Amino acid sequence: MFEVVRASLIAENLGDNRGMGILTAANVTLDQSMALAEIGLVLLVLGVAAFVAVRIKLSVVPFYLAIGLALGKGGLLPLDLSESFLNTGAQLGAILLLLMLGLEHSGPNLASAFLERKSIGAIDFFLNAIPGALIGLFLGWGVLGAVVLGGITYVSSSGIASQMMKETGWQRSEVSRRVTTVLVVEDLTLAPYLPLLTTLVAGAGAIAGFLSVTVAILVTAGALLLSFRGENALGKILNTQAQGGLLLTVFGAALFAAGSAEVIGFSSAVAAFLVGLALTGEVAYAVRLRLSPLRDLFAALFFLFFGLSVSPQEMLAVLPLAILLTVLGVAGKMYVGWNIAHDMSDGSAWKRAGAFLIPRGEFSIVIAGLAASTSFGGQLQALTITYVLLTSLAASIALRTFRSGFEKARAKKKA
Secondary structure: OHHHHHHHHHHHHHOOHHHHHHHHHHHHHHHHHHHHHHHHHHHHHHHHHHHHHHHHOOOOHHHHHHHHHHHOOOOOOOOOOOHHHHHHHHHHHHHHHHHHHHHOOOHHHHHHHHHHOHHHHHHHHHHHHHHHHHHHHHOOOHHHHHHHHHHHHHOOOHHHHHHHHHHHOOOOOHHHHHHHHHHHHHHHHHHHHHHHHHHHHHOOOHHHHHHHHHHHHHHHHHHHHHHHHOHHHHHHHOOOOOHHHHHHHHHHHHHHHHHHHHHOOOOHHHHHHHHHHHOOHHHHHHHHHHHHHHHHHHHHHHHHHHHHOOOHHHHHHHHHHHHHHHHHHHHHHHHHHHHHHOOOOOOOHHHHHHHHHOOOOHHHHHHHHHOOOOOOHHHHHHHHHHHHHHHHHHHHHHHHHOOOHHHHHHHHHHO
């Protein structure tokens, strides 16, 4: 402020353009400082929300979305945040989320999981994608709307599910392994789905759609093959002892693959997932260890940005429809949970498995973002954020309800 006043005095006294130049530079500096302070304040609020979510044992994603709604257009305290910064941060968040997801899987594990429960993919698709697609047609959104809404209701959030399994202490259990099988099948299904959706939104023809899906399948197959055979070769090239080099190389490769994929009409999210999938063994473990903090930071920006883009008033208009989709989504995922875990000795295992599969998150938001330019894009985004909020809360409440006697006793002892 003092610099602004001083520059104004100089401009008055000198009466030339040089003083005005100093004033302009001072204003720019002040604006940049305010933007920096606002971004820092928002990150601070997100951090406090994460602490609160852990404290009350709920998923942090609804908190991030709610903060975005409060600070966005039509919110309680709209802020003039740097849109370019948040947009870039959100893109990095989506790429890191999918890169980390790919790093958690390997070709052999995917193959064995798919062969073990290959029928579950069809059951999951029928129970969760088909209802969404039918409702899309009922709303008058046409075939494109059916494809979009079917994808949003079909795919569970791997990020939220893995976080919930970690928070509840079940990440290394048999339930976790079976749930991960379902998540992996869904993620692989999206490899051809997202390029197809991009083609449909762009209005390209059937030949372009066929070529896009074919390329997606070939690239996915190549990544799986590299995951099977490339561990030793990549381990020699990527020295895990060079921490900085490893981080820069893998993150740079994911960004390059994501950007290049968008240029040719392929999904940037799936491209990042495939980069992670190609890395296995010690290299994958080392990268996961070093990228996890960055993933959490940019994932927060990813969900925040989506919340900023939707007005709370728009959510009220689609709330009845979102509740209907949530009821159908909870029922469908709970049946999938029963199908994969009803044979376990723990009678609550299938309930817990279903609860882990209930939340929708990053992929649903990515799909809604791809369809933002359509005639129903605004309504779809409001519906998606409401749906993500409701399913995330439903999953958290279900997990608290389905706790075993041992978990309840442990929680009571801690309290």
